[in-house]
Amino acid sequence: SVKALAFDKQVIMPKLSCCSMARMIDSHYYDRSVHLLKECGVKEFYxxxxxxxxxxxxxxxxxxxxxxxxxxxxxxIFNHALKQNKKIFFLPDKCLGENLALE
Structure with a gap:
């Protein structure tokens, strides 16, 4: 948008960064985690x-x-799931998940 507003100016952008949280889990890791849950007998989870x-x-x-x-x-969301006796699979923020579980 800067380039559109100031087309005659040189625009220098910093290297784009990604949230570290987004890199904590990818789709392959999710699939593997779900597979392990099911192997351990957890058939239904939220x-x-x-x-x-x-x-x-x-x-x-x-x-x-x-x-x-x-x-x-x-x-x-945690409380709603727990009231319905759902087993929660929370990802990827371990600290937030643990704190919510202790509430």
């Missing part, structure tokens, strides 16, 4: 992924009837 996860992971979570959360609504 996947919840953090908003900063990549699009492929969000799509897989949605396909498995899960949801995407933010830090603001994660507690409500």
């Amino acid at each position: 996947p919840i992924t953090y908003i900063n996860s990549n699009a492929e992971v969000k799509a897989k979570v949605a396909k498995d009837d899960g949801v995407v959360c933010t830090s603001r609504n994660a507690s409500k």
Whole structure:
């Protein structure tokens, strides 16, 4: 947008960065984790992924009837799932998941 507004100016952009949270899990790791859950006898689970996860992971979570959360609504989503006796598979933010589990 800067180039469109100032077409006669040189625009220098920093190297684009990605959120480290988005790199914590990819679709292959998600598939492997789901496979391991099922191998351990967990047939039904409720996947919840953090908003900063990549699009492929969000799509897989949605396909498995899960949801995407933010830090603001994660507690409500956790509580809703627990009231329905769902087994939660929370990813990728281990600290947030542990804190929510202790509430």
